[in-house]
Amino acid sequence: TQLLEQSPQFLSIQEGENLTVYCNSSSVFSSLQWYRQEPGEGPVLLVTVVTGGEVKKLKRLTFQFGDARKDSSLHITAAQPGDTGLYLCAGASNNDMRFGAGTRLTVKP
Amino acid sequence: KAGVTQTPRYLIKTRGQQVTLSCSPISGHRSVSWYQQTPGQGLQFLFEYFSETQRNKGNFPGRFSGRQFSNSRSEMNVSTLELGDSALYLCASSLGVSSYNSPLHFGNGTRLTVT
Numbered sequence: 001t002q003l004l005e006q007s008p009q010f011l012s013i014q015e016g017e018n019l020t021v022y023c024n025s026s027s028v029f030s031s032l033q034w035y036r037q038e039p040g041e042g043p044v045l046l047v048t049v050v051t052g053g054e055v056k057k058l059k060r061l062t063f064q065f066g067d068a069r070k071d072s073s074l075h076i077t078a079a080q081p082g083d084t085g086l087y088l089c090a091g092a093s094n095n096d097m098r099f100g101a102g103t104r105l106t107v108k109p
Numbered sequence: 110k111a112g113v114t115q116t117p118r119y120l121i122k123t124r125g126q127q128v129t130l131s132c133s134p135i136s137g138h139r140s141v142s143w144y145q146q147t148p149g150q151g152l153q154f155l156f157e158y159f160s161e162t163q164r165n166k167g168n169f170p171g172r173f174s175g176r177q178f179s180n181s182r183s184e185m186n187v188s189t190l191e192l193g194d195s196a197l198y199l200c201a202s203s204l205g206v207s208s209y210n211s212p213l214h215f216g217n218g219t220r221l222t223v224t
Contacts, residue, residue, distance in 0.1 A: 033213075090152075096157070101152075
């Protein structure tokens with residue numbers, strides 16, 4: 001059983017569409033991070049959110065941390081083929097970091 | 110600044126054999142964590158080292174072990190390999206004492222195939 005549940009597991013959309021992926025847990029985290037992993041490479045950090053209710057924007061990507069610090073969402077506006085990859089959320093608590101299984105996003109041109 | 114380096118990139122082993130994977134962290138990073146990534150389970154935490162001491166350990170059998178050297182380089186060892194050990198093994202380094210308060214910088218992994 002995953003400590004962090006990510007949904008959807010797979011998502012295939014056309015270039016220009018908007019999308020939201022979710023990261024949910026029953027546990028409270030001191031911080032939550034989002035990573036993107038491309039084939040043949042390791043995950044790369046996109047953002048860290050720390051405060052409940054926090055919203056961070058990174059160009060077309062908007063990250064939100066839930067008020068209770070148990071969940072998070074990632075919204076992408078006007079998706080581009082370069083956004084294709086595996087999006088992973090990771091929650092920090094009790095001195096360790098646990099990952100969700102990820103959402104595999106494919107953006108078709 | 111060089112990133113996290115993992116060697117080898119690919120490895121094929123037979124059931125029952127043992128394997129050692131290597132990780133060189135980013136210069137100045139003293140924390141190294143290891144993860145196993147499989148399509149079904151995602152990233153599973155193996156262990157974390159800081160200053161040559163194991164600080165945290167995931168829920169893996171004793172066949173999985175690791176160590177960290179004085180220069181922060183780390184190795185992990187898997188003995189008596191099983192088919193289910195086939196996975197991408199990722200190493201990540203971070204500045205902080207514990208990975209939770211510092212972003213993780215990942216290497217590109219070692220893909221282990223057990224036949």
